Amino acid sequence: MPNPQPQSSLSTLSRRAFLKWSAAGATLTASTSFLEGCASQPTAIRPEGQATLPSDQATVFEALAPVILDRDAVETRGISQAIDAGIGSFGPINEAQFGELLGLLTLSPTRALVGGLWSDWPNADKEDLSDFLNGWRNSSLGLLNAGYGALVKITASVYYGDARHFGDSGYPGPPAHALQGLPQFQKETAA
Amino acid sequence: MSNPDIIQAGLDSGWKVYDATLPTVPQRFEVDVVVVGTGAGGGTTAEILSAAGLSVLMIEEGGLYHQKDFRMDELWSYGHLYQEAMSRTTLDAAISIMQGKAVGGSTTVNWTSSFRTPEETLAHWASQHKVVGASTEDMAPWFENREKRLNVSTWETTANENNAVLKRGCEKLGWKVALIPRNVNGCWNLGYCGFGCPTNAKQSMLVTTVPSALNQGAQLLTRASVEHLLIENDRVKGLVCQGVDARNQRLRNTRIEVHARHVVLSAGAIGSPAILLRSNAPDPENLTGRRTFLHPVVASVAEMPEQINPFYGAPQSIYCDEFVWKRGAGGPMGFKLEVPPLHPALAAGVLSLHGTDLKETMAKLPHINAVLALLRDGFHEDSPGGQVVLKKDQRPSLDYPLTDYLWEGAREALLRSAEVQFAAGAKNVRLLHLDSPVYQSWQAARKGINELPMRRHRTKLFSAHVMGGCTMGEDPQQALVNSQGRHHHLENLSVIDGSVFPTSIGANPQLSIYGLAAKNATALAQMLTNSGGRLNGQAEDTPSILKKAG
Ligand SMILES: Cc1cc2nc3c(=O)[nH]c(=O)nc-3n(C[C@H](O)[C@H](O)[C@H](O)COP(=O)(O)OP(=O)(O)OC[C@H]3O[C@@H](n4cnc5c(N)ncnc54)[C@H](O)[C@@H]3O)c2cc1C
Numbered sequence: 001m002p003n004p005q006p007q008s009s010l011s012t013l014s015r016r017a018f019l020k021w022s023a024a025g026a027t028l029t030a031s032t033s034f035l036e037g038c039a040s041q042p043t044a045i046r047p048e049g050q051a052t053l054p055s056d057q058a059t060v061f062e063a064l065a066p067v068i069l070d071r072d073a074v075e076t077r078g079i080s081q082a083i084d085a086g087i088g089s090f091g092p093i094n095e096a097q098f099g100e101l102l103g104l105l106t107l108s109p110t111r112a113l114v115g116g117l118w119s120d121w122p123n124a125d126k127e128d129l130s131d132f133l134n135g136w137r138n139s140s141l142g143l144l145n146a147g148y149g150a151l152v153k154i155t156a157s158v159y160y161g162d163a164r165h166f167g168d169s170g171y172p173g174p175p176a177h178a179l180q181g182l183p184q185f186q187k188e189t190a191a
Numbered sequence: 192m193s194n195p196d197i198i199q200a201g202l203d204s205g206w207k208v209y210d211a212t213l214p215t216v217p218q219r220f221e222v223d224v225v226v227v228g229t230g231a232g233g234g235t236t237a238e239i240l241s242a243a244g245l246s247v248l249m250i251e252e253g254g255l256y257h258q259k260d261f262r263m264d265e266l267w268s269y270g271h272l273y274q275e276a277m278s279r280t281t282l283d284a285a286i287s288i289m290q291g292k293a294v295g296g297s298t299t300v301n302w303t304s305s306f307r308t309p310e311e312t313l314a315h316w317a318s319q320h321k322v323v324g325a326s327t328e329d330m331a332p333w334f335e336n337r338e339k340r341l342n343v344s345t346w347e348t349t350a351n352e353n354n355a356v357l358k359r360g361c362e363k364l365g366w367k368v369a370l371i372p373r374n375v376n377g378c379w380n381l382g383y384c385g386f387g388c389p390t391n392a393k394q395s396m397l398v399t400t401v402p403s404a405l406n407q408g409a410q411l412l413t414r415a416s417v418e419h420l421l422i423e424n425d426r427v428k429g430l431v432c433q434g435v436d437a438r439n440q441r442l443r444n445t446r447i448e449v450h451a452r453h454v455v456l457s458a459g460a461i462g463s464p465a466i467l468l469r470s471n472a473p474d475p476e477n478l479t480g481r482r483t484f485l486h487p488v489v490a491s492v493a494e495m496p497e498q499i500n501p502f503y504g505a506p507q508s509i510y511c512d513e514f515v516w517k518r519g520a521g522g523p524m525g526f527k528l529e530v531p532p533l534h535p536a537l538a539a540g541v542l543s544l545h546g547t548d549l550k551e552t553m554a555k556l557p558h559i560n561a562v563l564a565l566l567r568d569g570f571h572e573d574s575p576g577g578q579v580v581l582k583k584d585q586r587p588s589l590d591y592p593l594t595d596y597l598w599e600g601a602r603e604a605l606l607r608s609a610e611v612q613f614a615a616g617a618k619n620v621r622l623l624h625l626d627s628p629v630y631q632s633w634q635a636a637r638k639g640i641n642e643l644p645m646r647r648h649r650t651k652l653f654s655a656h657v658m659g660g661c662t663m664g665e666d667p668q669q670a671l672v673n674s675q676g677r678h679h680h681l682e683n684l685s686v687i688d689g690s691v692f693p694t695s696i697g698a699n700p701q702l703s704i705y706g707l708a709a710k711n712a713t714a715l716a717q718m719l720t721n722s723g724g725r726l727n728g729q730a731e732d733t734p735s736i737l738k739k740a741g
């Protein structure tokens with residue numbers, strides 16, 4: 001299978017131009033720490049059940065998931081909540097770093113600069129979103145490759161790990177004889 | 192029938208187990224020995240020390256999960272049983288790191304492969320790192336002792352189809368291939384070892400040494416992270432810990448202080464050095480956290496004509512050692528070939544694909560086989576290993592350099608894993624590498640892989656074997672602890688876990704940790720129970736633990 005060709009406006013930005021531009025936004029610097037690990041303040045402790053992602057960041061996943069997974073938006077609707085739960089147990093620093101990456105993608109100037117996306121997430125069309133993903137995947141900047149990896153990994157894992165989607169990977173789920181034979185699956189021994 | 196849930200039975204019988212996030216937790220403990228971490232090193236140590244009549248407190252930052260929680264649910268496991276909910280990586284995010292975080296440590300989620308430390312590794316430690324008392328002959332009785340304790344035996348049940356691919360390919364190519372010994376008792380051959388064994392068959396620390404220590408009167412404090420040691424001159428008075436909730440948030444209003452005659456760090460690689468770094472422990476040579484190794488893993492996935500269901504059956508039962516030592520311990524970076532289990536979330540996560548490519552590849556999961564290579568790091572000067580560093584919130588990360596020497600090993604390993612898959616009849620093979628096409632033949636793969644750029648973030652790297660960072664050896668200029676795990680600069684502190692290894696192992700490390708931990712904990716127990724006894728060199732007599740087992 002041939003590699004998808006870089007298409008986004010990002011791929012036309014030279015590394016130098018990119019770095020020069022990067023001085024422009026503090027957000028971008030912060031985004032570097034998403035990968036370099038020297039993150040900002042740990043997030044405050046949230047009560048159980050409270051969302052981690054601000055709603056504008058959740059829209060990043062709602063927009064990207066159908067393209068990452070190649071499925072209709074109806075099939076992936078709500079995935080940001082599951083992703084949110086995942087990110088919410090990463091621990092403060094990784095959570096904050098993910099937040100920085102998403103922050104970068106939700107602010108329109110940086111979204112346009114590093115993502116090549118001019119419209120905001122809910123309004124971006126499939127082609128733009130795919131260009132964005134391919135741009136990050138094929139970029140010569142390792143930082144963007146890693147950002148691609150992070151977005152794709154959590155979306156794909158959360159989707160395929162969900163029992164409702166086991167069929168999409170031909171995984172029948174835990175073997176029936178285990179479910180029948182093990183005490184933790186019998187109702188009366190639930191305690 | 193599954194094995195009985197001895198954790199539930201023990202809890203019902205009144206084990207002294209505390210949860211640091213609950214208001215009822217005691218604020219202060221006073222014991223003979225505090226053992227930090229309940230994985231391979233900590234579990235082994237706690238059982239041996241408590242059997243010697245010492246009062247022991249085990250501290251674990253993860254929760255106490257057991258059979259009722261182990262429901263073969265992949266996402267639940269990643270969220271609850273793994274460090275940083277599976278999001279741990281090296282500092283530059285180039286290598287994904289899997290480590291356990293629960294009572295039982297990484298043994299609660301490991302895949303049961305049980306190898307003795309290779310002779311080449313032990314010889315290298317003796318000659319290059321001044322490790323004494325750990326030759327193959329010295330270690331043999333300790334490995335035998337642990338193999339009995341944890342019921343290690345070669346897995347004779349027919350390998351699942353995923354492992355059979357590796358076997359078939361190696362046989363075709365004439366490569367060394369053998370069956371893996373596993374630490375299981377009554378295994379159902381299900382394949383969910385990575386999610387907490389649902390049948391209690393896996394002889395992890397969770398169902399063996401930790402319960403046995405608790406039965407011997409030891410105490411267990413869960414969801415408590417050791418923040419720092421209380422150091423006075425060259426002694427450790429005790430330590431301070433904080434509660435950690437299920438979402439990995441530290442509870443700043445908790446502070447539990449533990450006082451002990453002796454402190455054992457068994458928080459694993461990354462974990463143990465991090466505690467020493469947070470404590471500003473004496474370290475004139477700046478060795479703490481240095482030489483941390485990963486067995487960096489590269490992998491390729493093959494589409495097989497037949498259905499192999501890589502999610503079912505004992506996850507690892509076949510290995511290939513053709514390339515581990517081929518050109519000597521100090522030669523190019525050798526590697527061991529094995530197979531990982533592939534459940535949907537893990538598979539989808541590691542593929543690093545999107546769109547149609549992801550969808551179509553995932554749809555074929557029942558036909559997908561993966562072969563992985565564990566690269567043996569630390570045996571060459573161009574493989575110095577990583578450095579554990581503390582982030583702003585004092586949590587650890589690992590700064591791991593990717594050297595040309597490593598990339599050469601990685602390329603060779605990817606060539607061999609693709610070759611073995613084609614030899615086993617793969618329809619096509621693709622590497623876990625952003626630039627990898629789907630290769631249709633071995634010829635195409637050979638040519639392609641030789642030309643692929645080996646680059647950070649493009650070549651996917653993983654690790655489930657973190658080792659080193661508190662290097663052992665007799666020379667304080669080169670090592671942080673001695674061959675028995677005693678800190679060179681702190682009188683009553685030992686490190687007993689995978690962090691003491693001066694290099695990686697060159698094989699899956701759990702049995703190496705069990706053996707060395709049993710040996711060093713036994714010596715420690717003797718020292719602590721003989722009042723005024725000193726711990727140096729070999730124990731004079733055969734320790735009773737070996738007599739019992741022998
Ligand atoms: C998915 C997976 C599969 C594996 N498969 C195999 C295999 O098949 N064969 C094999 O030989 N090896 C395997 N391993 C590796 C093996 O399990 C580990 O090398 C081994 O368990 C390490 O032992 P340890 O005592 O050094 O640390 P661990 O077993 O990791 O235990 C350390 C414990 O310390 C706790 N801790 C850390 N910091 C603190 C703190 N500050 N306060 C309190 N507690 C703390 C951690 O939560 C953890 O529970 C696997 C590992 C993983 C993750």
Ligand code: SF4
Pocket residue numbers: 303375377378379380381382383384385387388389390391392393504505506
């Ligand atoms: S394969 Fe693993 S999880 Fe399944 S019963 Fe055996 S040891 Fe337990």
